[in-house]
Amino acid sequence: MSPTPRPESKVRVLLVDDDEDDYVVTRDLVANIPGRPIALDWVADYESALAAADRNEYQVYLIDYRLGARTGIELLFAMRERGCDRPVILLTGQSEFEIDLEAAAAGAADYLEKGRLDEVVLERSIRYAIKQHAQEAELERKVRERTAELAESNAKLREADRRKDEFLATLAHELRNPLAPILNAVEILRMQPQSPQAQGRIERQVAHLVRLIDDLLDASRVTRDKLSLTREPIDLREPLLMAVETSAPVIVAAGLTLDVQLPPDDVPLGVFGDRVRLAQLFTNLLNNAGKYTEAGGRITLAVETDGHAVTTRVTDTGLGIPAEMLEEVFSMFSQIDRTLNRAQGGLGIGLALARRVVDLHAGDIAASSPGTGHGSTFTVTLPAHG
Ligand SMILES: Nc1ncnc2c1ncn2[C@@H]1O[C@H](COP(=O)(O)OP(=O)(O)OP(=O)(O)O)[C@@H](O)[C@H]1O
Ligand SMILES: [Mg+2]
Structure with a gap:
């Protein structure tokens, strides 16, 4: 699009007319126009007019209807075809209603009768003509902008849709997985009704199914914005220790070391929080650290406060996270490597839920990692309270 001229600059107008006398008349009229100065140039034929339109030097074209063997309307169409969208004012020797209609249909800005021109x-x-052109250009710019926005949101929707499809496949697997061992155990119980191993297996697998479905319910609460908290003044040690209690056995069973670093007991870790949701949040972070770290690794849970905020870091020596995924892992159903997660289990809900819970506490959660294979740190910052 051509730049809008500065208000003080001259308006450049091209007259296309095969009659030099008419040019002289028009030039004299233009010279008498007060206010913003108009610079009038003149060409006498169709080809020169097209060449000028190609150079896009003029803001307005005054075109005579009669141009030798051609008409001004033909010229107007040719200019439009070549991408010139500048306003065209058609001139005729005498008013003819037919031509007036034709000019309007062709998109002329105006139709003036030479004899009555002053x-x-x-x-x-x-x-x-200039004003209307500027408005049309502005409208076009807005449409373009809006179209680009729509294209972007469309792409985002497609991506979300794709993630949902993938998620459905993952979900089916995750729900299916515990059923085989359960069926197996039932078979064993048929023959040995007292088998404690079979009973234990069923209990573990059913508990796992319950966890998955609870996660799923939370996910749907998060996506529908229906997650609600019960917040009260608490010491962050409470949910932290609940989480450690839940996760430590899993972490130790995976052959990992868990190192918990809390400030001395006399340092208050007060927050205004939901004990259960915060415990769930830290459990998710610890379980992730455990899931995505190979045996022999170390997980550190470290807490500190400066009196304004309480900062909790869960660091592991595991798989790490590529830089471009550090934000993405917090999206619902996103998992870095599904084939790998398939073996690890999980639905890609934990961190999306964690972020929502932290948001509802007016806090912040972020991931950092030196890169694949070099471990990760998840940092949760909550406002201190009391
Ligand atoms: N500590 C970590 N180290 C490396 N990658 C991680 C870590 N924590 C999370 N991730 C990556 O982020 C993804 C999303 O984590 P999230 O906890 O949301 O889902 P999940 O663990 O796959 O499933 P679940 O819903 O059971 O938590 C994981 O699939 C994993 O790829
Ligand atoms: Mg997880």
Whole structure:
């Protein structure tokens, strides 16, 4: 699009007319126009006019209807075809209603009768043509902008849709997985009704199914914005220790070391929080650290406060997270490597839920990692309270 001229600059107008006398008349009219100065150039034929339109030097074209063997309307169409969208004012020797209609249909900005032309009429026609062109250009710019926005949101929707499809496949697997061992155990119980191993297996697998479905319910609460908290003044040690109690056995069973670093007991870790949701949040972080770290690794849970905020870091020596995924892992159902997660279990809900819970506490959660294979740190910052 051509740049809008500065208000003080001259308006450049090209007259296309095969009659030099008419040019002289028009030039004299233009010279008498007060206010914003108009620079009028003149060409006498169709080809020169097209060449000028190609150079896009003029803001307005005054085109005579009769141009030798051609008409001004043909010229107008040719200019439009070549991408010139500048306003065109058509001039005729005498008013003809037919031509007037034709001009309007072709998209002329105005249609003026030479015989009745004076500086007032000409000035007004040029001014309106410029104004209307600017408005159309602005409208076009808005449409383009809006189209780009729509394309972007469309792409985002497709991506979310794809993630949901993948998630459905994962979900089916995750729900299916515990059923085989359960069926197996039932078979064993049929023959040995007292088998404690079979009973234990069923209990573990059913508990796992319950966890998955609870996660799923939480996920749907998060996506529908229906997750609600019960917040009260608490010491963050409470949910932290609940989480450690839940996760430590899993972590130790995976052959990992868990190192918990809390400030001395006399340092308050007060927050205004939901004990259960915060415990769930830290459990998710610890379980992730355990899931995505190979045996022999170390997990550290470290807490500190400066009196304004309480900062909790869960660091592991595991798989790490590529830089471009550090934000993405917090999206619902996103998992870095599904084939790998398939073996690890999980639905890609934990961190999305964690972020929502932290948001509802007016806090912040972020992931950092030196890169694949070099471990990760998840940092949760909550406002201190009391
Ligand atoms: N400590 C970590 N180290 C490396 N990758 C991690 C870590 N924590 C999370 N991730 C990556 O982020 C993804 C999303 O984690 P999230 O906890 O949301 O889901 P999940 O663990 O796959 O399933 P679940 O819903 O059971 O938690 C994981 O699949 C994993 O790829
Ligand atoms: Mg997880």
